[in-house]
Amino acid sequence: MAMTNDIKYVGVNDHEVDLFEGQYDVPNGMAYNSYVISDEKIAVMDTVDINFADEWLANVEKALDGRKPDYLVVQHMEPDHSANIVTFAERYPEAKIVSSAKAFVMMQQFFGTDFSDRQIVVGEGSTLELGKHTLNFVTAPMVHWPEVIMTYDSCDKVLFSADGFGKFGALDIDEDWACEARRYYFGIVGKFGAQVQSVLKKAATLDIETICPLHGPILTENLGYYIGLYDTWSSYKPESEGVTIAYTSVYGNTKKAAELLAEKLEAKGCKAELHDLARMDMAEAVEDAFRYDRLVLATTTYNGDIFPFMRTFIDHLVEHGYKNRTVALIENGTWALTAAKVMTKLMEGCKNITWAENTVHIKSALNDTSLAEIDALADELTK
Numbered sequence: 506m507a508m509t510n511d512i513k514y515v516g517v518n519d520h521e522v523d524l525f526e527g528q529y530d531v532p533n534g535m536a537y538n539s540y541v542i543s544d545e546k547i548a549v550m551d552t553v554d555i556n557f558a559d560e561w562l563a564n565v566e567k568a569l570d571g572r573k574p575d576y577l578v579v580q581h582m583e584p585d586h587s588a589n590i591v592t593f594a595e596r597y598p599e600a601k602i603v604s605s606a607k608a609f610v611m612m613q614q615f616f617g618t619d620f621s622d623r624q625i626v627v628g629e630g631s632t633l634e635l636g637k638h639t640l641n642f643v644t645a646p647m648v649h650w651p652e653v654i655m656t657y658d659s660c661d662k663v664l665f666s667a668d669g670f671g672k673f674g675a676l677d678i679d680e681d682w683a684c685e686a687r688r689y690y691f692g693i694v695g696k697f698g699a700q701v702q703s704v705l706k707k708a709a710t711l712d713i714e715t716i717c718p719l720h721g722p723i724l725t726e727n728l729g730y731y732i733g734l735y736d737t738w739s740s741y742k743p744e745s746e747g748v749t750i751a752y753t754s755v756y757g758n759t760k761k762a763a764e765l766l767a768e769k770l771e772a773k774g775c776k777a778e779l780h781d782l783a784r785m786d787m788a789e790a791v792e793d794a795f796r797y798d799r800l801v802l803a804t805t806t807y808n809g810d811i812f813p814f815m816r817t818f819i820d821h822l823v824e825h826g827y828k829n830r831t832v833a834l835i836e837n838g839t840w841a842l843t844a845a846k847v848m849t850k851l852m853e854g855c856k857n858i859t860w861a862e863n864t865v866h867i868k869s870a871l872n873d874t875s876l877a878e879i880d881a882l883a884d885e886l887t888k
């Protein structure tokens with residue numbers, strides 16, 4: 506597929522992957538993107554997942570149109586992009602491997618070779634002349650690995666953005682960009698907001714007409730929309746007004762409270778998103794916690810602690826730098842009503858949290874007292 510006169514898409518779609526990166530459900534599969542830039546010299550941008558060697562090599566061969574590649578640019582060493590470096594190096598023994606110093610260390614670790622006789626080490630501000638195309642390298646450390654580089658082609662005004670601006674989902678499925686890009690961002694990149702901010706500052710100095718990520722569609726129009734969302738997400742600002750209600754429920758009583766609160770919020774015109782942490786995709790709950798400005802956590806006492814799915818969820822929030830939101834609690838306990846205390850303690854790692862004044866306390870099942878507390882919490886969250 507030609508993107509510009511000189512740049513062709515040579516990536517692949519994966520509908521077989523069970524869990525992307527070993528943990529994420531990807532109901533619509535995954536795309537591993539790769540590109541060929543043909544000029545006086547030819548550069549191939551990244552490889553693809555190990556299971557797609559043949560398909561990718563065939564795509565590359567077609568794009569090369571009888572020529573040989575001069576360079577393989579490796580922007581990121583995570584195996585969904587790097588697994589076929591050796592395959593490529595063997596197929597095209599004259600091609601040089603272009604990457605960051607840290608990436609060559611990783612190649613030694615992954616493959617037992619750092620291609621010392623054919624490596625070109627690039628860093629911030631390095632360039633590679635292909636002819637009329639000049640590749641300008643931008644380091645993007647910890648977006649989301651330390652070796653990552655991005656590449657700006659000043660001829661076609663294309664930014665090759667590594668995992669940045671990527672999303673879950675194969676390219677032969679038509680779906681909304683933001684939903685799966687947001688789940689991808691907060692799951693995989695979200696901890697590194699400061700590093701994303703610093704790359705966005707560098708990108709702001711470039712004249713970009715096209716963004717070519719390593720996952721998801723090539724972005725050609727309305728780039729301000731995508732860059733704006735990345736700016737919001739990486740600065741930990743809420744994107745939308747609304748309440749995420751994340752709950753666990755052993756026998757349905759905590760669920761009843763969560764649903765009742767959602768109904769009351771909706772009745773007051775406030776968006777409420779319910780997540781049963783044991784039964785739904787937890788990455789969706791993490792995404793919504795970051796998306797909305799208010800969060801309610803509802804769980805039970807369990808083994809002197811809290812129900813395990815809630816502990817895991819809070820761990821995700823802390824690990825990903827959750828901050829700048831209002832949080833309220835619903836606790837349930839039959840003989841030890843301590844879940845709110847445990848959740849508060851676990852959330853200590855989150856900065857700038859405004860705690861709701863109202864907490865809902867349930868002893869086994871809802872009663873008049875806890876129902877009144879739900880009313881009070883709904884009022885507080887919508888005032």
Ligand code: FEO
Nearest residue numbers: 581583585668719
């Ligand atoms: Fe798409 Fe970080 O690998």
